[in-house]
Amino acid sequence: MRTKSRVFFLTMLIVMIGASPVHAAKRPAGELRAKSAIAMDLATGSIVYEQNADEQIPPASLTKVLTMYLTFEALQEKRLSLTDTVLVTPEATLAGGSRMNIRSGERVIVRELMKGIAVASGNDACVALAQHLSGSEDFHPFVAAMNAKARELGMGDTVFKNPNGMPAEGQLTTARDMLKLSASYLRRFPQALTFHSMTTYVHNNRNHHNANRLLNSYDGVDGLKTGYVSASGYNNVVTAKRGDARVVAVVLGARSAGARAAVSRQLLDIAFQKINQGQAIATLDMHKGSGKLPAPLAKAAPRQDRDLRDAQMLADAKVAQFQQSAADTDARPAAGLLQRKTAQGAYAIQESSFQSRQRAERRAQHLEKKGLPVKVVTTRLDGKGKFYRVLVGPFANAQDARKTERMLGHGSVTLE
Structure with missing residues (x-):
């Protein structure tokens, strides 16, 4: 009898041990199906929801929000105009992943490259703009400016390695840092939504569709940016306005594009409900920043006509x-x-x-x-x-x- 009891006890213990990982893997009730998330009321800076908001994750194409940010700063300081011509280098056309399909030797105005970044998520367009603002094919001054701006904005857990978010060792961010960036971006350059609200864009006879599914399916959504790399999963920064309230929400690490859209929608619902009820859990610790183009780019001179001619000859030689x-x-x-x-x-x-x-x-x-x-x-x-x-x-x-x-x-x- 004692032997049977011992066998029964050991059997139950094994079953309980074997079952425990299953229970541990379950998400807590009410937790979003993503690695991390955060949402805030842009007007007040009140955070109304957060989940693992300080977990470091590769930013993927959310990086392009900062690339657009620096481009708008250059425009504001009149170092650049929307109609300036940018020469596309062979290096820019060789950018992998999503592209706006610019061609080596092509001359594209800044406004079109910005559309290509915002809508087509063009990695090639990011390189072209970064090279142009850096004054040469070496876009490291642009990347240095990206990291300087991130520090200005208090993005203490973020490091950028390139202007488009292509996989790079050590390139990481957090949902909270992305919220800081996006909030500053929208406050300083609300006109950016003209680009981010576009659902389609055509360049070189290629039609591109904005990957932000909520633009056509969620009331009030008018931007910002999606992204994906295998190391992070599916990311999203999204903003929506209803009445006087504008929400900025960040989702990192959803399992699929469909899940990203679903989680973003759920997060926006929670955020608007909390705002309507006057509920908040914290205030976003934001740094205003200098409001100026960082020194690495301020010292660089964007390419002029003569530089473009020289670069064109070099580009032609490289292609050949x-x-x-x-x-x-x-x-x-x-x-x-x-x-x-x-x-x-x-x-x-x-x-x-x-x-x-x-x-x-x-x-x-x-x-x-x-x-x-x-x-x-x-x-x-x-x-x-x-x-x-x-x-x-x-x-x-x-x-x-x-x-x-x-x-x-x-x-x-x-x-x-």
């Missing part, structure tokens, strides 16, 4: 050199991952090769969705006809090329 390198990569039409060092020290990877342009472009589009810089290059081989090579790159060094080559065999992150 890269295409020649692609043509020399391999003398066989067989697919394969190959590397080729160019005369300027860049590396390109031949991912595949086709006799059909349509198949090559299909393959390139698939790789672009994985966030990779891709080109389709035509090569004519003696006695074998024309082939279309799918190239990934260029890369500045062999280490980066090999890293991407290995990644190609296992998939990679995407960016919205």
Whole structure:
């Protein structure tokens, strides 16, 4: 009898231990299905909801809110105008992930690039603007300005590595920091919603749709920005106005685009209800900032007409050199991952090769969705006809090329 009791006790203990992780994984009642979230009344700065708001997460395309912020500061200081011409460099067109489809050597005015960033989430447009404001193809002054502005605004848990949010080690933010940025952005530049409220945008015959699903489905929503990288999940900063109340809400780490929209809608509902009831849990600790363009960009001079002509010649030479390198990569039409060092020290990877342009472009589009810089290059081989090579790159060094080559065999992150 004692033996049976002991067996029964041990059996129940095993069942309880095995079941405990299931209960631990459940979300507390009322918690949103996202890694973190926060919402506030913009007029008063009152926070009406927060959930893990200080957890660090890659920002993905929410980064573009700060890129737009700095662009508006440059406009305000008349260092830039909406009709200024920006020369698109080869580096800008090679930005992976979502793009507005600008072309190397194309001249695009600032206003159109801003539309491309706000609506198409153009990683290429971000690089083009960052290079233009930095005065050269090196956009590090722009990134330095991004981090300086983040510090001004009290974003103590945020670090930026690039102007578009493409995956980069150490590039992190929090829901609270994104709320600080977005609140300052809307207060200083309410005209920005003219861009962020657009639902579609066309450039180079490519129609882009704003990924913010709430623009057409939630009463009062008129901006801001969505984002996605695999390391964070689906992110969103959204703002909505009803009567005299404007809510700014941040959702980080939803499981899908549909879940992001659903959680954002739920958060807005909670926020408006709390505001109507006069409830708040805290006040956002905001820093006003200098109100000026940070020193790294204030010291840089945006490209002028003469600079654009010089840059155009350099861009043309780079494109020609890269295409020649692609043509020399391999003398066989067989697919394969190959590397080729160019005369300027860049590396390109031949991912595949086709006799059909349509198949090559299909393959390139698939790789672009994985966030990779891709080109389709035509090569004519003696006695074998024309082939279309799918190239990934260029890369500045062999280490980066090999890293991407290995990644190609296992998939990679995407960016919205």
